[in-house]
Every structure is written in structure tokens, then in C-alpha cells.
Amino acid sequence: MAIGSKIAWDDTVLPFQLDRSGIRGRVARLDGVLDQVLAQHNYPPAIEALVAEAALLTALIGQTIKLRWKLSLQVRGNGPARLIATDYYGPQAEGEPARIRAYASFDADRISGTPDPFGLIGEGYFAVMLDQGQGMLPYQGFTPIAGGSIAACAGAYFAQSEQLPTRFQLSFGKSAVPGQAASWRAGGVMLQHMPQTGGVAASGGSGEGGLLTHADILSGEPAEDWNRANLLLDTVEELEMIGPLVAPTDLLVRLFHEESPRVFDAQPVRFGCSCSEEKVRSTLSIYSRKDIAHMTTAEGIVTADCQFCGAHYEMDPVSLGFEGGDAG
Structure with missing residues (x-):
């Protein structure tokens, strides 16, 4: 089967549990989704790589949120890559x-x-935001940029903010076969230790900048289980994560057969944007007459573009509640 072929596991997240180790995880494949996400823009290769990594992480993390919830990841830095932002919308109904x-x-x-896209971020923070819907306060958590990848930042976030040892092993990039255009393929495995009873020492962690690591959270048998599972994950090969020849179920058996892997229902993932003219109008309603005047073209039209999907909106200022005249 050609590397560019479409298979049943493309654009899915498969949750699993290692019963022997008390570790849960997910295997993700993003192929057509990632192509659609990146096709909305004309990013330099280094920025494409950062967006691909963040999107894959978002799929792995987002699989646990409830119906109709929204998970957002943001990476903000003082380098040339100022912001990487992703949104994951939970299914509207079971099975969707x-x-x-x-x-x-x-x-x-x-x-x-640059050979190091992550270095373009510079100093900043990694943020996780969870919107549980109307009437609920959104959750926000932040950790400093640390490690050599966005995946390492996500692992540091879970250790620091949730006291959950978490590991991501990712692979992503463009592939091409003769006679076909290059397309994105991405795959990854997430491991996360079950919550532990008892507290964590408040004196600071052993990680970069004093952040917590798994060694600060786990000890004894749980630490041995975590280290063993991670050693097994270290043996995963790139083509096993992104290639079409190894199904995620087979990969889990290959990696963790002695850990008694148990799989749950896979979650399909699609590209999707929540923008609409109604939402654009609601956003513009907070601006002053002067601001709206600055946004109005010479033809007398207010324009707005969605940063995520590129959708273009044109509106009459009068329909926004602003009639012509003095903009002051």
C-alpha cells in the first residue's frame, strides 16, 4: 500500500489503557485533517511544522473532553513565531x-x-483553556515554555498543573508518492499515568526552571511502571505511527503486549471552524464608531477575515448599528 493511501485509521484518535501499569493513553492519526488545517494558509515550512505539532497534540489531549466542550491550546512567545493557536470542539452528539x-x-x-522550528518561539508560555459551555467559567492553565518541543511543553504542563506524568511521542511531515501531490501525515502516542493519592512537595520540581517531572510525582511501583512503559514507547518507529501498514491496535500490541493493553471506541476527527457572520457581528459590536470607521473600506463596507479558516465577511456599517458621519 502506498504511503499516500487513505486508510480506515486516518483522522482518528484511539484511547487505550495499560491495565498492568495503571497508565492510560491515546494513539492519533491526522492526515486529511492536517492537510485541510494547513491548506487554509501559506505558512513557511518551519511554521507549518509548529502548527502540525500543535494540532496533533490538540487531538490527543482533546479526546477526553465531553460533548460540545471546547479545548484550546496556545503557545505564545517573544520570537518570530508569536502565536500558535488550536481549537478542538467535542462532538455535538455521540458517534459524531x-x-x-x-x-x-x-x-x-x-x-x-532554521533547522529548529521550536527555537522560533523564544520565551513565553504554553496555555490550555477549556470552555465547558454557557453558564460555566472557563478553565485556564499556564506553564513556561520548556524543553525542546511543543510536546515537551505539554508534558510539563500536565506534570506542573495537573500532577499527571504525561509523555508524547509524535511524528509528522509531508510525504509523496510518484504521480501524487505531497500530503501531510502525522501520528502520535500519548501516555499518562493515572492520578496518584497524596500531595507533591511544594519545594519545586527537578525539571527545567523548577518545573515538576514524573520523578517528583511518582515513586516506588508506580514509578517503575511508568519507566517501563516509557522504555517500551522508546522503541516505536516513525513509520509505525504515520505509515499505513500498522493499525493503531496492532501497534499497541507490538509495544505494550505485556502491559495488557485495552482499547476503547475510536474518536473520528475532522477539520472544522466555528466562525459565522453572526459571531463576527457580535465581536464587532464591542467596537466604537471610530474603530468601525477605520475598518470600513473606501467602498463603504466593513470586512473581516477568520484567522483559522480564511472565511471573508463583508457587512454594511449601518447593519452593525453605525450610520455614516463623524467617526469621532
Whole structure:
């Protein structure tokens, strides 16, 4: 089967549990979804790589949220890659796909042919936001940028904010076969230890910048189980995560057969944006007459573009409640 072929596991997240180790996890494949996310923009290769990594992480993390909830990841830095933002929308009903979208804000003049896309972020923070719907306060958690990848930042977040040792092993990139256009393929495995009873020492962690690591949270048999599972995950090969020849179920048996892996229902994932003219109008309603005047074209039309999907909206200022005249 060709690397560019479509298979049943594309654009899915498969949750699993290692019964022997008390560890849960997910296997994700994003292929067509990632192509659609990145096709909305014309990013330099280094920015594409950062967006691809963040989107794959979002799919892995987002699989646990409830119906109609929204999970957002943001990576903000003081480098040329100023912002990587992703959203994961939980299914509207059981059996329906989740939706994912992503975009980046960057300084094109400062982007060069760097071999290290993560270095373009600089200093900043990694944020997780959870919107549980109307009437509920959104949750926000932050950790400093740490490690050598966005995946490492996500692992540091779960250790620091949730006291849950978490590991991500990811692979992503463009692949092509003769006679076909290059397309994105991405795959990854997430491991997360079950919550532990008891507290964590408040004196600071052993990780970068004093952040917590698994060694600060686990000890004894749970630590041995975690280390063993991670050693097994270290043996995973890139093509096992992104290639079409190994199904996620077979991969789990290959990696963790002695840990008694148990799989649950897979979650399909699709590209999807929540923008609409109604939401754009609601957003513009907070602006002053002067602001709206600055947004109005010479033809007398207010325009707005969605940063995630590129949708273009045009509206009459009068329909927004602003008639012509003095903009002051």
C-alpha cells in the first residue's frame, strides 16, 4: 500500500489503557485533517511544522473532553513565531466526529531556514483553556515554555498543573508518492499515568526552571511502571505511527503486549471552524464608531477575515448599528 493511501485509521484518535501499569493513553492519526488545517494558509515550512505539532497534540489531549466542550491550546512567545493557536470542539452528539482548527501568527521577516522550528518561539508560555459551555467559567492553565518541543511543553504542563506524568511521542511531515501531490501525515502516542493519592512537595520540581517531572510525582511501583512503559514507547518507529501498514491496535500490541493493553471506541476527527457572520457581528459590536470607521473600506463596507479558516465577511456599517458621519 502506498504511503499516500487513505486508510480506515486516518483522522482518528484511539484511547487505550495499560491495565498492568495503571497508565492510560491515546494513539492519533491526522492526515486529511492536517492537510485541510494547513491548506487554509501559506505558512513557511518551519511554521507549518509548529502548527502540525500543535494540532496533533490538540487531538490527543482533546479526546477526553465531553460533548460540545471546547479545548484550546496556545503557545505564545517573544520570537518570530508569536502565536500558535488550536481549537478542538467535542462532538455535538455521540458517534459524531470532533472538529479541530489551528492557525499561527508570526513575523515573516524574522523567519529563516532554521533547522529548529521550536527555537522560533523564544520565551513565553504554553496555555490550555477549556470552555465547558454557557453558564460555566472557563478553565485556564499556564506553564513556561520548556524543553525542546511543543510536546515537551505539554508534558510539563500536565506534570506542573495537573500532577499527571504525561509523555508524547509524535511524528509528522509531508510525504509523496510518484504521480501524487505531497500530503501531510502525522501520528502520535500519548501516555499518562493515572492520578496518584497524596500531595507533591511544594519545594519545586527537578525539571527545567523548577518545573515538576514524573520523578517528583511518582515513586516506588508506580514509578517503575511508568519507566517501563516509557522504555517500551522508546522503541516505536516513525513509520509505525504515520505509515499505513500498522493499525493503531496492532501497534499497541507490538509495544505494550505485556502491559495488557485495552482499547476503547475510536474518536473520528475532522477539520472544522466555528466562525459565522453572526459571531463576527457580535465581536464587532464591542467596537466604537471610530474603530468601525477605520475598518470600513473606501467602498463603504466593513470586512473581516477568520484567522483559522480564511472565511471573508463583508457587512454594511449601518447593519452593525453605525450610520455614516463623524467617526469621532
